[in-house]
Amino acid sequence: MLSQFQASTALHWLGRQLFNRDDPAAFFDPLLERIDPLLTRQAICARVLSIAQETADTRTFVLQPASRWQGFRAGQHIAMTLDINGVRRTRTFSLSSTPGQWRENGTIAVTVKRIRGGLVTGWMHDCLETGSTLHISEAFGDFDTPAVTESALYIVGGSGITPVLSHLETMAADGFEAPVTLLYYVRTRQDIIASERLFALARQWPALTLNLLTTDEPGSSQRLTDQHLQQVPDINARRCYLCGPEGLMDLASELLSRRNIPEDRIHCTRFSAPTVELDRDSLGGQVQFAQSRQQAESLGDASLLDIAEASGLSPKHGCRMGICHQCSCRKNSGTVVNRLTGKTSGSGEETIQLCVSVPAGAVSINL
Amino acid sequence: MQQLTESQLNELQQDLDQIRDQVIADLGERDANYIRKVVRLHRSLEVGGRVMMPFGFIPPVLVAATTALGLSKIIENMEIGHNVMHGQYDWMNDPSLNSQTYEWDTACGGDSWRRTHNYEHHTYTNIIGKDRDYGYDLLRLSEDEPWRPAHLFQFANYVMLSAFFQWGVGLHELEFEGLRKREITLKEKMPFLKEFFRKGGRQAFKDYVFFPAVTLPVAPIVLAGNVGANLMRNLWSSTVIFCGHFTQDAETFTEEESEGESKGHWYLRQMTGSSNFTGNRWIHLMSGHLSYQIEHHVFPDLPAHRYPEISAQVQAVCKKYGIHYNTGSFAGQYGTVLKRIAGFSLPDRLRRRLLPEFSAAAAGHAI
Numbered sequence: 001m002l003s004q005f006q007a008s009t010a011l012h013w014l015g016r017q018l019f020n021r022d023d024p025a026a027f028f029d030p031l032l033e034r035i036d037p038l039l040t041r042q043a044i045c046a047r048v049l050s051i052a053q054e055t056a057d058t059r060t061f062v063l064q065p066a067s068r069w070q071g072f073r074a075g076q077h078i079a080m081t082l083d084i085n086g087v088r089r090t091r092t093f094s095l096s097s098t099p100g101q102w103r104e105n106g107t108i109a110v111t112v113k114r115i116r117g118g119l120v121t122g123w124m125h126d127c128l129e130t131g132s133t134l135h136i137s138e139a140f141g142d143f144d145t146p147a148v149t150e151s152a153l154y155i156v157g158g159s160g161i162t163p164v165l166s167h168l169e170t171m172a173a174d175g176f177e178a179p180v181t182l183l184y185y186v187r188t189r190q191d192i193i194a195s196e197r198l199f200a201l202a203r204q205w206p207a208l209t210l211n212l213l214t215t216d217e218p219g220s221s222q223r224l225t226d227q228h229l230q231q232v233p234d235i236n237a238r239r240c241y242l243c244g245p246e247g248l249m250d251l252a253s254e255l256l257s258r259r260n261i262p263e264d265r266i267h268c269t270r271f272s273a274p275t276v277e278l279d280r281d282s283l284g285g286q287v288q289f290a291q292s293r294q295q296a297e298s299l300g301d302a303s304l305l306d307i308a309e310a311s312g313l314s315p316k317h318g319c320r321m322g323i324c325h326q327c328s329c330r331k332n333s334g335t336v337v338n339r340l341t342g343k344t345s346g347s348g349e350e351t352i353q354l355c356v357s358v359p360a361g362a363v364s365i366n367l
Numbered sequence: 368m369q370q371l372t373e374s375q376l377n378e379l380q381q382d383l384d385q386i387r388d389q390v391i392a393d394l395g396e397r398d399a400n401y402i403r404k405v406v407r408l409h410r411s412l413e414v415g416g417r418v419m420m421p422f423g424f425i426p427p428v429l430v431a432a433t434t435a436l437g438l439s440k441i442i443e444n445m446e447i448g449h450n451v452m453h454g455q456y457d458w459m460n461d462p463s464l465n466s467q468t469y470e471w472d473t474a475c476g477g478d479s480w481r482r483t484h485n486y487e488h489h490t491y492t493n494i495i496g497k498d499r500d501y502g503y504d505l506l507r508l509s510e511d512e513p514w515r516p517a518h519l520f521q522f523a524n525y526v527m528l529s530a531f532f533q534w535g536v537g538l539h540e541l542e543f544e545g546l547r548k549r550e551i552t553l554k555e556k557m558p559f560l561k562e563f564f565r566k567g568g569r570q571a572f573k574d575y576v577f578f579p580a581v582t583l584p585v586a587p588i589v590l591a592g593n594v595g596a597n598l599m600r601n602l603w604s605s606t607v608i609f610c611g612h613f614t615q616d617a618e619t620f621t622e623e624e625s626e627g628e629s630k631g632h633w634y635l636r637q638m639t640g641s642s643n644f645t646g647n648r649w650i651h652l653m654s655g656h657l658s659y660q661i662e663h664h665v666f667p668d669l670p671a672h673r674y675p676e677i678s679a680q681v682q683a684v685c686k687k688y689g690i691h692y693n694t695g696s697f698a699g700q701y702g703t704v705l706k707r708i709a710g711f712s713l714p715d716r717l718r719r720r721l722l723p724e725f726s727a728a729a730a731g732h733a734i
Contacts, residue, residue, distance in 0.1 A: 325454030
């Protein structure tokens with residue numbers, strides 16, 4: 001019934017009048033979440049059904065999204081929002097399960113490696129329990145599976161395997177017959193994520209050549225070299241997929257381009273650890289004002305409000321001393337330092353006070 | 368006002384900043400749970416009140432429904448709306464508790480409130496001529512404004528303002544006094560008026576047209592109950608707000624003494640210009656913790672339920688610098704407000720004889 005508020009223009013208008021909000025259906029959320037969080041309307045809720053330990057620092061979380069979630073294609077990501085000590089924090093994760101599984105039993109999975117010092121991944125490992133709920137976005141990303149007849153090469157490092165698992169299992173289930181090679185680089189054999197699933201795939205799906213390479217195993221350091229590519233039959237006819245740490249991806253792109261594989265046949269999905277703590281010397285940076293499509297370069301400890309005004313914008317503001325919150329504004333991405341507290345913000349989307357926020361590196365503001 | 372040296376003011380600032388930093392560092396799940404619990408209480412009261420209202424032909428049900436709806440409006444306006452719009456919960460990064468987008472259940476539009484209250488009132492608190500909340504351009508509450516015979520009727524004006532408080536607050540930004548003196552033109556105020564008619568119209572439509580209309584056979588009862596709930600909220604919120612700055616010992620300031628002031632001086636002005644009242648937990652909840660007006664004016668963007676916890680520390684700071692911490696029972700403080708309204712309706716000579724405690728010297732105000 002509540003979905004009608006969104007579906008019908010007239011009801012949506014009425015809802016806005018009655019509940020004073022642009023998402024009137026969400027008015028009842030505080031009551032509905034007591035009954036079943038999956039009924040809430042403000043964001044798409046998902047429940048943690050089970051948690052499996054993959055390796056010492058990697059876990060797979062199986063989630064049941066609310067039924068209105070629209071599904072995904074293999075290789076896509078979702079943004080997950082978790083309530084950590086009262087603060088909503090959003091991070092992007094690749095889905096490691098297949099669309100087939102979601103159609104079959106309505107579950108999806110993310111496989112999360114604990115990043116050293118990582119607030120969100122650390123919390124997910126330590127505190128996220130079966131039965132708790134979180135918010136997920138609709139799926140996005142275009143790291144899509146190849147066409148049925150196309151041979152493929154996957155170069156994957158560490159936890160970069162997550163979207164590739166979804167690819168491979170989907171392709172196997174759909175009966176892909178063209179050869180597929182997976183070069184999977186891990187530190188030691190203990191770091192292989194979802195090894196059972198991979199071995200099972202290799203057994204059941206003749207098109208797959210699975211090549212596990214350990215980089216830190218005593219006696220054998222098998223870092224990516226051109227020789228590994230040399231051994232892939234007919235490599236120039238393949239569609240190439242790269243997923244893993246920056247260093248591996250850069251090296252792989254370089255080696256592939258030296259083999260004259262055109263760029264439009266190379267697909268990457270990048271993920272990197274959040275930037276580390278910044279000191280005051282590294283203040284300033286490129287500021288992007290997303291709505292007005294303007295850019296400005298800032299140096300030193302100029303506040304975002306000053307920078308915006310110097311760029312000819314006139315954002316709403318009041319006291320200019322962090323009291324009145326008139327200038328509060330959405331930050332799309334980037335890190336800022338709060339002039340009053342000296343605290344460094346997160347890198348994701350959040351609300352900041354322009355008058356006391358100093359950019360630390362590139363920042364995008366919703367102005 | 369208490370005279371402090373520049374170095375004392377600096378020290379005062381440091382002492383208060385320290386209290387603030389402690390709370391900021393401790394913000395977390397407890398605060399999030401608190402505000403979500405209050406939001407849940409509001410939803411239950413509003414849904415309960417609206418559902419019961421059509422059965423108001425049974426007199427006790429009418430009383431219960433009106434009380435529930437009135438309480439829901441009071442809690443939403445005072446503890447949720449007012450506090451959320453101050454940015455007290457922006458750190459939670461929850462879009463439905465965001466200071467810049469929150470819209471509350473009253474005739475005054477959120478944007479107008481953010482301009483007139485968060486910026487003007489909280490920045491220029493009790494500076495005669497700059498803080499139009501001091502008397503709302505309607506009441507003469509200090510000697511700074513010369514007496515005119517029209518002031519004889521101001522007690523009746525006060526009663527009217529209280530009864531229709533949401534409309535008074537809604538029209539506050541119109542600057543009636545400025546229009547009357549032709550300092551501004553109606554044309555300049557057109558964007559505001561449009562906003563006012565949109566929001567005010569929405570509120571009137573909801574309570575006085577829509578809900579009575581959908582319960583047609585009992586429309587007069589529903590209308591009466593809704594009027595009663597709005598009246599209840601108007602009287603209570605006006606009373607609480609008047610107790611915040613118009614008690615006997617709450618001081619006023621001149622533009623000159625506040626020109627280019629330091630943060631320490633701003634703190635001092637906030638403390639001497641505000642007044643608290645005591646009460647139980649429910650009184651504090653229903654007043655949005657404006658019963659801790661001093662704490663609120665010193666730290667407008669700290670979650671209000673923290674004010675009782677830091678009150679002892681703020682009182683210790685007051686004691687250290689010899690600043691009067693203005694508090695008392697609700698009845699006592701409100702009594703002095705009524706005396707002030709009545710007293711300043713009289714010519715100065717008569718008032719000084721009848722109510723000597725309201726002479727400028729007694730209030731510690733430099734003439």
